[in-house]
Structure formats: C-alpha cells, structure tokens
Amino acid sequence: MTDGPDVFSGVAGQPDLVAQLRAAAVRPVHAYLLVGPPGAGTGAAAQAFAAALLCPEGGCGRCRDCRLVLAGEHADVVTFVPEGAFLRVSDAEEIARVAVRSPVEGQRKVLVLTDFHRVQKVGPALLKTIEEPPPSTVFVVLADTVPPELVTIASRCVRIDVAPLAEATLVEVLIAEGVDPAAAAAAAAAAGGSIERARLLASDADLAARRTAWWRVPERLDGSGAAVAVVVAELVELLDAAAEPVRRVQAEVLAELDPDAATPGGRSSAPPSPSNAPRRAGLEAAHKRALRRHRADELRFGLATLGARYRAAVAGTAVEGGRLRPLVAALDAIVASAGALSRNPNETLLLQALFLELPALPADPGTNVGDPPARVAQTVERRSRKA
Ligand SMILES: [Zn+2]
Numbered sequence: 001m002t003d004g005p006d007v008f009s010g011v012a013g014q015p016d017l018v019a020q021l022r023a024a025a026v027r028p029v030h031a032y033l034l035v036g037p038p039g040a041g042t043g044a045a046a047q048a049f050a051a052a053l054l055c056p057e058g059g060c061g062r063c064r065d066c067r068l069v070l071a072g073e074h075a076d077v078v079t080f081v082p083e084g085a086f087l088r089v090s091d092a093e094e095i096a097r098v099a100v101r102s103p104v105e106g107q108r109k110v111l112v113l114t115d116f117h118r119v120q121k122v123g124p125a126l127l128k129t130i131e132e133p134p135p136s137t138v139f140v141v142l143a144d145t146v147p148p149e150l151v152t153i154a155s156r157c158v159r160i161d162v163a164p165l166a167e168a169t170l171v172e173v174l175i176a177e178g179v180d181p182a183a184a185a186a187a188a189a190a191a192g193g194s195i196e197r198a199r200l201l202a203s204d205a206d207l208a209a210r211r212t213a214w215w216r217v218p219e220r221l222d223g224s225g226a227a228v229a230v231v232v233a234e235l236v237e238l239l240d241a242a243a244e245p246v247r248r249v250q251a252e253v254l255a256e257l258d259p260d261a262a263t264p265g266g267r268s269s270a271p272p273s274p275s276n277a278p279r280r281a282g283l284e285a286a287h288k289r290a291l292r293r294h295r296a297d298e299l300r301f302g303l304a305t306l307g308a309r310y311r312a313a314v315a316g317t318a319v320e321g322g323r324l325r326p327l328v329a330a331l332d333a334i335v336a337s338a339g340a341l342s343r344n345p346n347e348t349l350l351l352q353a354l355f356l357e358l359p360a361l362p363a364d365p366g367t368n369v370g371d372p373p374a375r376v377a378q379t380v381e382r383r384s385r386k387a
Pocket of ligand 1: 055056057058059060061062063064065066067
C-alpha cells in the first residue's frame with residue numbers, strides 16, 4: 001500500500017468502491033462485475049483497478065505500468081467496447097481469443113468489458129471464457145444494469161454495485177476542478193448523478209436558459225394544440241443545440257485518431273479517455289450512442305424541471321381547493337412520460353401528448369420553495385435581464 005495519491009485518486013466520490021477494489025487487487029479472482037449507472041465512475045474505477053493489478057506496488061500511480069494503464073496504452077490491459085447496439089457473435093469470439101492470449105509484458109493481463117448490459121444473445125457463448133480464463137487473465141466487466149441475459153455471467157463474477165454519485169459529491173468534484181460554486185451547483189443538480197454529465201453541463205453556458213425554458217412551459221400553455229406545438233418545437237430546438245458541446249468533444253477525439261497527430265505513450269497526465277476503440281467506425285458508433293444518451297439525459301432533466309415546477313405549485317396550493325387534483329394528475333403524467341423515455345419514443349409526439357394533458361400555471365413570481373437549481377437559474381436570468 002502506498003501513501004499519498006495513487007491510481008485510485010482519480011476515482012471521484014466512490015470511497016466504498018475504491019476500498020473494495022483496493023482489497024481485491026491484493027489477491028484477485030478471475031472476474032469482477034461493476035454495476036452502476038452511466039457517469040458513476042465505473043470506467044475510471046476499472047482503469048485504476050487494472051493499474052493496481054499490474055503495478056508491482058498495487059497501484060502506485062508513478063511506475064511505468066501505472067502510467068501506461070492510466071493513459072490507456074498498456075499492452076496487457078485490453079478494453080473492449082461493443083460497437084453495435086448489442087454484442088455480436090464476432091464480439092464474443094474476439095473476447096475469447098484475447099482472453100486466452102498470454103500477457104505481453106508481465107504476469108497478468110486485464111480485460112475490461114464495457115457496456116455488458118448490452119450482452120443479449122451472446123451471454124451463453126461467453127460464459128465459459130469468463131468463468132474459467134487462464135490464471136493470468138482477470139476480467140473486469142462493466143454494466144449499467146444486470147438484465148436477464150447477464151444474470152448467469154454475473155453469478156460467475158464478484159459483483160460490486162456502484163451507486164450514482166450524490167449531488168453534493170458532484171459539486172465538490174466540480175469545484176475541485178475549478179468550476180465556480182454557483183455553476184457547479186446548477187450543473188450537479190441537472191446531472192442525474194453522473195460526473196460526466198455534470199462536467200459537460202458545468203461548461204455549458206446555456207444550461208440555465210434551458211432550465212428556464214422547461215420551468216416556464218406551464219405558463220405558456222392555454223389548452224390549445226397550437227400553443228403546445230410552438231412550445232414543443234422550441235424545446236426540440238434547444239435539445240439539438242444542447243448536444244453541441246458533446247459534438248465538439250467528439251470531433252476532437254476523431255481528429256486525434258489521425259496517425260500524424262498521435263503522440264507516443266507514457267504520459268501520466270493523459271486524461272482517461274472513454275474512447276480507446278481502435279477503429280474509427282467503432283468510435284463513431286460509440287459517439288452516436290453517446291449522443292442518444294445525452295439527448296435522453298436532457299429530456300429527463302427537462303421533465304424533472306417541469307415536475308419540480310408542478311410540485312412547487314402543489315406546495316403553494318390550499319389543500320381544500322379542488323385545484324390540487326389536476327396538479328397531481330400533471331405530476332403523474334410527467335413521471336409516466338419520463339418512464340417512457342427508455343423505450344426510445346418519438347420525442348416530439350411524446351412531449352405534445354404530455355403538454356396537452358398539463359394544466360396551465362400563472363407566471364412564476366420567483367418564490368418557489370426548496371428548489372436551489374430554480375433559484376440559480378432565475379438569478380442568472382434576472383442578472384442577464386438587468387444587463
Ligand atoms: Zn505503479
């Protein structure tokens with residue numbers, strides 16, 4: 001065990017996870033399964049764990065092995081990112097082939113299998129590989145959830161459940177990374193427990209404007225389909241614009257694929273890249289998935305904002321009044337729409353159908369209770385109106 005910063009220092013806000021992986025690295029078994037939502041840090045944790053498994057000192061963070069693993073360039077750490085929507089037979093064959101190969105440099109090799117909630121039909125084909133690899137191979141399997149197809153593989157792994165990051169943790173991490181406290185609070189509140197999304201939103205100057213747009217939806221409804229169509233069209237445009245920072249980063253990553261731009265490995269300062277996929281096609285497929293996920297995150301954030309607006313209205317309504325019932329019905333409809341997002345709906349139709357059900361609300365005087373992100377958004381807005 002080392003004193004001071006080591007490979008696990010980069011795993012933010014997950015002390016339990018880090019403690020378990022530290023302990024596991026001392027005498028590892030053949031396979032680990034980390035189950036946690038996107039952005040909870042399983043990717044960074046897997047990378048740190050791989051370094052700890054290869055480092056002669058259990059993850060010092062300074063030796064050649066550690067630096068190469070953290071840079072995503074160690075020959076004995078293979079990260080597998082499925083390219084399609086689901087794993088294919090060819091993916092399973094590739095994993096099996098790599099798993100039986102001897103380590104190139106040392107005594108051990110680590111296979112990090114990402115996105116394994118997408119294992120689908122090839123689960124059985126991979127079972128033998130994952131439950132009985134050569135003694136030198138350690139699997140680190142990552143999944144957002146454990147669907148039925150993953151249950152058998154999961155039963156052959158040491159399973160570690162990873163909680164979404166708490167909002168306060170996201171704020172701390174962002175502030176430590178130099179984000180100013182107000183922006184950190186607003187980004188963390190809209191990030192749904194994901195550090196990746198929080199970082200993205202912290203650099204997103206339009207977050208407050210998007211929040212305000214969703215917050216104001218009930219003020220703009222008048223029971224007519226025409227009003228709904230206008231509001232939905234505007235929100236869909238905001239969704240398109242919100243993806244711009246993601247597209248910019250993706251374009252940079254693709255540009256780095258250019259062999260002329262590639263630099264020799266070993267830089268310990270290289271940030272862990274989510275995209276070590278060797279081929280452009282794989283990278284582009286991953287980028288498409290990331291954009292879809294970003295859009296779903298944005299919609300979820302928008303619906304959560306809308307829900308907060310109606311909850312504030314419920315809190316401000318006298319209990320005896322008959323006005324409460326439509327507000328509660330509105331909340332139910334919003335929750336149902338958010339639940340429908342996982343089925344990949346047509347977002348315009350989904351929002352139009354929802355907004356037609358929602359009662360209009362009077363303009364918000366800016367005194368909503370217990371809702372810090374709203375206050376932040378409104379403060380920003382008031383400031384910009386003064387300016
Ligand atoms: Zn080391």
